[in-house]
Amino acid sequence: xxxxxxxxxxxxxxxxxxxxxxxxxxxxxxxxxxxxxxxxxxxxxxxxxxxxxxxxxxxxxxxxxxxxxxxxxxxxxxxxxxxxxxxxxxxxxxxxxxxxxxxxxxxxxxxxxxxxxxxxxxxxxxxxxxxxxxxxxxxxxxxxxxxxxxxxxxxxxxxxxxxxxxxxxxxxxxxxxxxxxxxxxxxxxxxxxxxxx
Numbered sequence: 001x002x003x004x005x006x007x008x009x010x011x012x013x014x015x016x017x018x019x020x021x022x023x024x025x026x027x028x029x030x031x032x033x034x035x036x037x038x039x040x041x042x043x044x045x046x047x048x049x050x051x052x053x054x055x056x057x058x059x060x061x062x063x064x065x066x067x068x069x070x071x072x073x074x075x076x077x078x079x080x081x082x083x084x085x086x087x088x089x090x091x092x093x094x095x096x097x098x099x100x101x102x103x104x105x106x107x108x109x110x111x112x113x114x115x116x117x118x119x120x121x122x123x124x125x126x127x128x129x130x131x132x133x134x135x136x137x138x139x140x141x142x143x144x145x146x147x148x149x150x151x152x153x154x155x156x157x158x159x160x161x162x163x164x165x166x167x168x169x170x171x172x173x174x175x176x177x178x179x180x181x182x183x184x185x186x187x188x189x190x191x192x193x194x195x196x197x
Contacts, residue, residue: 004048006101009075010041010120037154039122048085079106088146091187130159131194132166163192
């Protein structure tokens with residue numbers, strides 16, 4: 001199977017979408033008082049199980065050059081490679097695949113650090129908090145690239161209930177439940193403690 005390449009882009013400055021969503025979640029959603037911070041990155045996956053027979057797999061240089069996936073004026077990027085693929089046609093709130101997104105292989109931030117994933121998402125959770133990463137992407141993407149959003153919810157309090165609390169805040173179920181994921185239109189997977197934890 002073709003290796004899976006994941007390009008992750010995070011904002012260099014203030015992410016106004018994440019800041020606005022954080023404020024709404026804190027002020028209006030049940031459980032919002034636990035939300036200490038909300039961070040966001042875009043991800044773009046090529047290769048692995050999404051390769052269609054006869055389809056060309058874009059290289060990292062192609063993804064960076066198109067302007068669609070990365071804007072050097074707004075974003076930092078990290079590239080991760082995993083030997084194992086994943087079927088991005090499914091996702092109902094289960095765990096993100098073990099080892100995803102893979103080994104960091106490139107970045108515009110200088111030397112490749114083990115902490116690149118956390119760096120792109122604003123750093124690790126502070127003491128007394130737990131980070132939960134929620135990956136969401138549109139259902140039925142039929143292209144050489146599957147694109148989505150990683151939301152990092154930083155929650156205060158009990159780490160054992162963090163995944164359930166983050167899911168309740170992220171997945172839209174009603175007027176006071178969830179804001180970030182529309183389960184009718186999007187797939188989503190969760191990593192309690194953050195990816196790679």
